[in-house]
């Protein structure tokens with residue numbers, strides 16, 4: 440080969456397909472970055488799975504709006520989601536999603552039986568923890584986490600129960 444040509448183009452055509460060190464490092468850096476971003480995404484997802492999704496806190500009512508042994512309907516977490524705030528006879532507050540876990544009929548609070556009753560197929564849930572007391576509901580009714588802030592009662596999250604197998 441011509442020596443002038445060889446000095447200007449020192450790489451043979453066969454070697455032209457080899458990846459340069461710079462290209463290799465660039466690829467390695469991009470791959471490491473993608474792996475790091477993927478790892479952070481997995482870590483964030485597992486945190487959400489452990490704690491459950493977070494919701495925008497919502498003012499339900501004032502403590503003066505509800506009497507012991509009664510219930511007050513409200514919507515949470517979305518404006519279309521039915522929920523029920525209950526003040527038990529012992530004056531403690533609890534709240535639940537209002538849709539039955541069987542076929543989504545709205546449940547009602549029965550103070551005398553201390554339960555949430557679904558009239559569609561005689562399903563019932565405990566007012567203490569939302570567990571199924573009777574009927575076809577396949578799993579407990581989701582409990583809404585509430586927080587008392589002075590005179591205000593706020594919905595701040597949802598406790599999801601494990602489904603029965």
Ligand code: FES
Pocket residue numbers: 539540541542543544557558559560561562574575576
């Ligand atoms: S919808 Fe509630 S028991 Fe069937």
